[in-house]
Amino acid sequence: MEDEVDRLVAAWRRERPDLDVEPLEVLSRVSRLARHLDRARRLAFSEHQLEPWEFDVLTSLRRAGAPYQLSPGQLLTQTLVTSGTMTNRIDRLTKKGLVERLPDPSDRRGVLVRLTPEGRDRADEALAGLLAQERAILAQLSRAQRGDLAALLRRLTAPFDNIPG
Amino acid sequence: MEDEVDRLVAAWRRERPDLDVEPLEVLSRVSRLARHLDRARRLAFSEHQLEPWEFDVLTSLRRAGAPYQLSPGQLLTQTLVTSGTMTNRIDRLTKKGLVERLPDPSDRRGVLVRLTPEGRDRADEALAGLLAQERAILAQLSRAQRGDLAALLRRLTAPFDNIPG
DNA sequence: TTCAAGTTTCTCGATATCGAGAATCTCGAT
DNA sequence: ATCGAGATTCTCGATATCGAGAAACTTGAA
Numbered sequence: 001m002e003d004e005v006d007r008l009v010a011a012w013r014r015e016r017p018d019l020d021v022e023p024l025e026v027l028s029r030v031s032r033l034a035r036h037l038d039r040a041r042r043l044a045f046s047e048h049q050l051e052p053w054e055f056d057v058l059t060s061l062r063r064a065g066a067p068y069q070l071s072p073g074q075l076l077t078q079t080l081v082t083s084g085t086m087t088n089r090i091d092r093l094t095k096k097g098l099v100e101r102l103p104d105p106s107d108r109r110g111v112l113v114r115l116t117p118e119g120r121d122r123a124d125e126a127l128a129g130l131l132a133q134e135r136a137i138l139a140q141l142s143r144a145q146r147g148d149l150a151a152l153l154r155r156l157t158a159p160f161d162n163i164p165g
Numbered sequence: 166m167e168d169e170v171d172r173l174v175a176a177w178r179r180e181r182p183d184l185d186v187e188p189l190e191v192l193s194r195v196s197r198l199a200r201h202l203d204r205a206r207r208l209a210f211s212e213h214q215l216e217p218w219e220f221d222v223l224t225s226l227r228r229a230g231a232p233y234q235l236s237p238g239q240l241l242t243q244t245l246v247t248s249g250t251m252t253n254r255i256d257r258l259t260k261k262g263l264v265e266r267l268p269d270p271s272d273r274r275g276v277l278v279r280l281t282p283e284g285r286d287r288a289d290e291a292l293a294g295l296l297a298q299e300r301a302i303l304a305q306l307s308r309a310q311r312g313d314l315a316a317l318l319r320r321l322t323a324p325f326d327n328i329p330g
Numbered sequence: 331t332t333c334a335a336g337t338t339t340c341t342c343g344a345t346a347t348c349g350a351g352a353a354t355c356t357c358g359a360t
Numbered sequence: 361a362t363c364g365a366g367a368t369t370c371t372c373g374a375t376a377t378c379g380a381g382a383a384a385c386t387t388g389a390a
Contacts, residue, residue: 001323001327011229016228016292020296023300024299029322031202031203033321037192038196063176077169078169080200084340084380092376104338107386108386138192138321152306152313152314154171157169249372269368273356274354275355
């Protein structure tokens with residue numbers, strides 16, 4: 001089955017036969033698929049009155065385990081946003097009663113962000129919904145293919161995640 | 166080599182052993198890689214005084230071939246943004262002299278967006294830079310692996326690209 | 331002890347995006 | 361001809377993000 005990237009690559013080969021556009025076969029698909037997933041997630045979360053950015057923060061705290069707290073800096077590496085954005089997100093989640101800010105006892109510059117009980121419940125509910133949706137999307141692939149795909153992607157993400165990026 | 170998604174999945178298995186989080190192995194990597202690519206692209210384009218969103222629009226027109234014009238609607242399906250966003254993008258690119266708006270001779274509701282000669286040059290320059298950067302990122306994989314990865318991703322993108330999404 | 335460099339979080343203005351609705355036009359059915 | 365449903369683009373207010381710099385604190389070395 002053809003996709004939009006097939007058409008895009010064919011167009012480039014016609015217009016710029018001097019260039020090797022092979023990299024787009026992989027990376028344009030990654031970018032476009034991510035945008036499609038964003039839209040799908042927005043829809044899935046709206047049933048739980050959650051925005052994708054709220055889900056990202058709440059689940060980062062949730063999977064940290066009890067007492068469900070992380071520093072803003074740790075949240076940055078998990079969510080890949082800037083520090084100004086994270087401050088703003090924490091403010092808004094605090095107003096909604098889903099997280100609270102505590103002083104870090106071991107570093108007076110620092111802050112700990114902790115999930116409230118309601119925040120924890122909301123994260124758990126939304127996660128189950130997200131997994132159901134993702135399973136449906138991945139039904140296009142066999143279990144073995146999903147494993148191969150994950151392994152190939154890991155080789156691309158690991159350099160970004162491990163060197164100071 | 167481990168990546169952030171390996172840690173994320175391990176954390177979920179510890180905190181929610183009742184859930185099957187296998188879908189995250191693929192789709193969380195897609196989303197995170199896309200964000201890393203966004204950042205890298207922003208950097209690569211800054212040498213050419215271009216924003217990623219400008220690149221997306223200009224290259225969509227460029228690869229359409231002479232006379233380098235598409236309707237706003239066609240640009241939507243290529244860039245996956247909303248119509249309000251596209252109107253705004255065309256306005257700003259027009260002010261910069263990189264595109265111009267023409268009435269569609271065959272449909273008076275419609276508009277055609279055409280690349281100016283300068284817009285075309287800017288698109289061509291930035292594309293070469295982007296491909297160089299993407300080749301470096303993909304050097305982690307063999308040619309055969311890149312082919313496999315592209316084919317697996319196509320199976321996921323095709324449903325989004327072909328059914329009315 | 332003191333200082334400089336580094337870390338951590340926050341501030342705030344600029345900017346891009348979304349989304350719902352309005353305005354205009356097309357096209358098929360009657 | 362005319363009407364209504366659908367298509368196409370644009371408007372505009374609300375909102376989220378970025379990014380550069382400020383403020384507060386820590387750490388190691390002199």
